[in-house]
Amino acid sequence: xxxxxxxxxxxxxxxxxxxxxxxxxxxxxxxxxxxxxxxxxxxxxxxxxxxxxxxxxxxxxxxxxxxxxxxxxxxxxxxxxxxxx
Numbered sequence: 001x002x003x004x005x006x007x008x009x010x011x012x013x014x015x016x017x018x019x020x021x022x023x024x025x026x027x028x029x030x031x032x033x034x035x036x037x038x039x040x041x042x043x044x045x046x047x048x049x050x051x052x053x054x055x056x057x058x059x060x061x062x063x064x065x066x067x068x069x070x071x072x073x074x075x076x077x078x079x080x081x082x083x084x085x
Contacts, residue, residue, distance in 0.1 A: 008043075009035070015050040023054055026061050030079045042078075045071040 012035070016027035027050070038046065049057070049072050059065040060076045067073040 012047060012050065015047075018054050018057070020054055020058060023057055023061070026079055026083050027057075030082050034078065034082050041071070042075060045069075045075045048072055049075050 009031075013028070013031060016024065016031055018024055018027065030046075035043065035046065048069070049067075052060075056065075060067055060073075061079060063080065067076055
């Protein structure tokens with residue numbers, strides 16, 4: 001990741017724009033509500049999460065599958081908890 005926080009956030013915001021409304025809502029909501037409070041390791045894990053295809057992300061975020069990568073799995077759980085009412 002780059003050292004410029006604004007550039008990083010803008011890049012991630014662009015990557016959160018997916019082909020599915022459900023993913024857009026979950027990922028952008030997380031970026032808006034939680035990203036600033038993440039440490040560098042978790043920010044990197046979130047960026048890695050965004051590299052996966054939409055179908056895989058949907059399965060993870062709907063709780064039907066769990067990522068093998070423990071760090072990505074923690075971010076998935078955080079996103080799911082952030083989205084809960």
